[in-house]
Amino acid sequence: MQEYVTAAVSLRKYPQGDSDGRYVLFTERFGKMAGRTKSSRKITSKLAPHLEPGTLLKVRFVEVHGTQIIDALKERNAGLPFTALDRLAMMLPDGQPEPELWRMVIEGRFSWHAALAVLGWDPEDAVCGACGIRPGAYFYISRQDFFCASCVRKLPSIMRQNAVISLHVPLQSERNMDEQGKSEFAPNGPIQDRSEDAGI
Numbered sequence: 568m569q570e571y572v573t574a575a576v577s578l579r580k581y582p583q584g585d586s587d588g589r590y591v592l593f594t595e596r597f598g599k600m601a602g603r604t605k606s607s608r609k610i611t612s613k614l615a616p617h618l619e620p621g622t623l624l625k626v627r628f629v630e631v632h633g634t635q636i637i638d639a640l641k642e643r644n645a646g647l648p649f650t651a652l653d654r655l656a657m658m659l660p661d662g663q664p665e666p667e668l669w670r671m672v673i674e675g676r677f678s679w680h681a682a683l684a685v686l687g688w689d690p691e692d693a694v695c696g697a698c699g700i701r702p703g704a705y706f707y708i709s710r711q712d713f714f715c716a717s718c719v720r721k722l723p724s725i726m727r728q729n730a731v732i733s734l735h736v737p738l739q740s741e742r743n744m745d746e747q748g749k750s751e752f753a754p755n756g757p758i759q760d761r762s763e764d765a766g767i
């Protein structure tokens with residue numbers, strides 16, 4: 568049985584009943600992939616701390632009835648805020664290595680501006696895909712397009728909270744928001760209207 572080994576950052580975990588765990592990983596060799604820990608409570612609990620979202624780790628897996636994670640070893644915290652991990656889990660294509668993005672993450676150079684450019688959505692001079700008028704300071708993952716603050720406001724709050732990347736919030740603020748449990752995408756959160764800045 569062939570085993571695969573790669574470095575990875577854990578992006579998301581899903582509870583799977585009592586004993587299984589299912590994880591979404593951004594791996595160096597295979598890009599984004601999902602894998603389960605074996606259905607053994609003992610193994611799952613042994614591996615779980617190494618697979619917590621935000622962890623940079625070495626992972627070993629096999630392909631048997633889907634992807635089975637058979638070993639995981641934590642190296643360190645990858646230093647990405649939870650909002651960034653979650654959005655990467657949503658937007659990265661399955662099974663497609665992204666070496667430039669990978670280097671950005673492990674060298675601590677990750678920013679949404681650079682990451683979107685690497686993934687093929689250059690935010691430079693992006694215009695809102697909904698109104699076509701104002702600058703697109705937000706990236707709406709579900710539509711794979713840039714939106715302005717006014718158009719983002721019109722989205723259902725569940726989408727604003729979960730599927731929008733703000734290009735003008737530095738990652739450090741996102742980290743602080745992680746700690747304080749705040750986000751500008753909270754239902755009544757302070758999304759700024761940037762159209763005045765742009766002289767519109």
Ligand SMILES: [Zn+2]
Pocket residue numbers: 695696697698699700701714715716717718719
């Ligand atoms: Zn707009």
